[in-house]
Amino acid sequence: MSQQPNLQPTAPAVRDSILDTATPVPEAGVVPREQLARARVLVVGDVMLDRYWFGDVNRISPEAPVPVVHVQRQEDRLGGAANVARNAAALGAKAGLLCVVGHDEPGERIVQLLGDSGVDPYLERDPALPTTIKLRVLSRQQQLLRVDFENLPAHEALLAGLARFDALLPGHDVILMSDYAKGGLTHVTKMMEKARAVGKPVLVDPKGDEWERYRGATLITPNRAELREVVGQWKSEADLLVRVTKLRAELDIAALLLTRSEEGMTLFTNDGVLHASAVAREVYDVSGAGDTVIATLAVMLGAGRPLVEAVSLANRAAGIVVGKLGTATVDYDELFHSH
Ligand SMILES: Nc1ncnc2c1ncn2[C@@H]1O[C@H](COP(=O)(O)OP(=O)(O)OP(=O)(O)O)[C@@H](O)[C@H]1O
Ligand SMILES: [Mg+2]
Numbered sequence: 319m320s321q322q323p324n325l326q327p328t329a330p331a332v333r334d335s336i337l338d339t340a341t342p343v344p345e346a347g348v349v350p351r352e353q354l355a356r357a358r359v360l361v362v363g364d365v366m367l368d369r370y371w372f373g374d375v376n377r378i379s380p381e382a383p384v385p386v387v388h389v390q391r392q393e394d395r396l397g398g399a400a401n402v403a404r405n406a407a408a409l410g411a412k413a414g415l416l417c418v419v420g421h422d423e424p425g426e427r428i429v430q431l432l433g434d435s436g437v438d439p440y441l442e443r444d445p446a447l448p449t450t451i452k453l454r455v456l457s458r459q460q461q462l463l464r465v466d467f468e469n470l471p472a473h474e475a476l477l478a479g480l481a482r483f484d485a486l487l488p489g490h491d492v493i494l495m496s497d498y499a500k501g502g503l504t505h506v507t508k509m510m511e512k513a514r515a516v517g518k519p520v521l522v523d524p525k526g527d528e529w530e531r532y533r534g535a536t537l538i539t540p541n542r543a544e545l546r547e548v549v550g551q552w553k554s555e556a557d558l559l560v561r562v563t564k565l566r567a568e569l570d571i572a573a574l575l576l577t578r579s580e581e582g583m584t585l586f587t588n589d590g591v592l593h594a595s596a597v598a599r600e601v602y603d604v605s606g607a608g609d610t611v612i613a614t615l616a617v618m619l620g621a622g623r624p625l626v627e628a629v630s631l632a633n634r635a636a637g638i639v640v641g642k643l644g645t646a647t648v649d650y651d652e653l654f655h656s657h
Pocket of ligand 2: 523541608
């Protein structure tokens, strides 16, 4: 390390301005394991399979000027709503997953991986649907190509899912909507109305700029880009507060948690603005951190813990998960006994 002055002039300034307008979230204590085990979280949304093919490149194809990859290894990981459900289960909660998959090999693989993760699968099958899969071809740590298969689920499968939601609602404490804009949440508004009618909290990880469909959410967790799409670019923390307050009032959203990557996360409610600074020691892999955040929030609320405590723990979980390569979950011991 050379003796250079701090060359990151903006980072401290940004943090100062957040904490000028926001109160720090107090550090949470230990929540008993048994309490988390009683939390029953139902995740509804878009599932996907993240598949990785690893191989060597030794020649260029005679058919076109492209490398030929000889595939030697395949790795599969749960993505989207399935990754959220897996995160809730990893913390020791009971986690169910309601979604639509196809009648194909990736769909079967998702079922198998959910079983390994201890998630209760409530899968509607759409025989005409290719299960959403993102296939990456890699050679020497270099991604050469990504191939996506996806389509909108059929009407019938979505309606069956809505009926199944009614049946599942009484057996769960918290509903979590994980939106990846693949059509799995076509009936999100109806589902949220049903949950609200029986007094169950609904958490939403949003996508897109049509937030009318999330009306009445208990808690919504956009990242910076997702919030910007809806309220526009804010000029300052004070301006952000004005925009978020207006949005929450218009859509009857009780709480908004803005996740801000390396800046941590900011909670907006009628009680004011709270901020948790990022706590990551090392950052290896930030993808999926948002899934860990909302899963942790749902588990804590399902266990009956207050929102502010849930935010503190979600921030801590995110700080742990971004330090991991590969596995993207945090378990009970890591969350409570390793910091
Ligand atoms: N570079 C980083 N340094 C430290 N903490 C980070 C970093 N990136 C993410 N985090 C932690 O993870 C939380 C969620 O990250 P982020 O705001 O990027 O969510 P996201 O964009 O929804 O993530 P994704 O969609 O990739 O799962 C942050 O609030 C922070 O606590
Ligand atoms: Mg996200």
